[in-house]
Amino acid sequence: MATKPIVLYGDPVLREKSEPIEKIDSEIKNLVADMIATLRKAEGLGLAANQVGVAKRVFIIETSMIDGSDEMLVCINPEITETSGEVEYEEGCLSFPGIFERVTRPAEAVLRATDLDGIKFERRADGLFARALLHELDHLNGKLFIDHLSSLSRQLISKKLKKLRSEAA
Ligand SMILES: [Zn+2]
Incomplete structure (x- = not known):
């Protein structure tokens, strides 16, 4: 288990559509262990x-930051099967240090995914939990939270984004 550097905005891997995981082998288990160390x-x-x-x-969510439960939720090949409502809230991303913007997303979401033991599960989420699931699922599709901003909001942070891109290069 080792921490890894977190990729910053500007790195092309953040725009890639991620590949499904066919088999939960030691490579995937090591990857998840490293991700957990990195996130913590x-x-x-x-x-x-x-x-x-x-x-x-695959993405992980530190649920202790949401409801105080001590669970690192590991979501392999996740899908959002249902969403409802709409809510605007401030959001950030580890790949965008220092940038926090208000983003509108569904208020509730239902997630289907597979855990590290290969067991399929479903979770109904609202509030910050739903927001985190939707944000992370976007990542797997090469989508970033700034894509949800209005062009005006993006313009207002364009200098900060440019600086991040130059650091990532
Ligand atoms: Zn993010």
């Missing part, structure tokens, strides 16, 4: 595999 060190809420440079369909 960064004290973040969620992390997708491509944020550590691996374009595979």
Whole structure:
């Protein structure tokens, strides 16, 4: 288990559509262990595999930051099967240090995924939990939270984005 550098905005891997995971082998287990170490060190809420440079369909959520439960939720080949409502809330991303913007997303979401033991599960989420699931699923599709902003909001942070891109290059 080792921490990995978190990929910053500007790295092309963040724009890749991640590949499904066919088999939960030792390579995937090691990847997830490294992601957990990385997320805990960064004290973040969620992390997708491509944020550590691996374009595979897995993300993790530190649920203790949501409801105080001590669970690291591992979501392999996740899908959102249902969403409802709409809510605007401030959002950030470990690949965009120092940038926080209000983003509108569904208020509730239903997730289907596979855990590290290969068992399929379903979770109904609202509030910050739903937001985290939707944010991380976006990552696996090469989509970033800034894509949800209005062109005006993006313009207002364009200098910060440019600076990040130059650091990532
Ligand atoms: Zn993110």
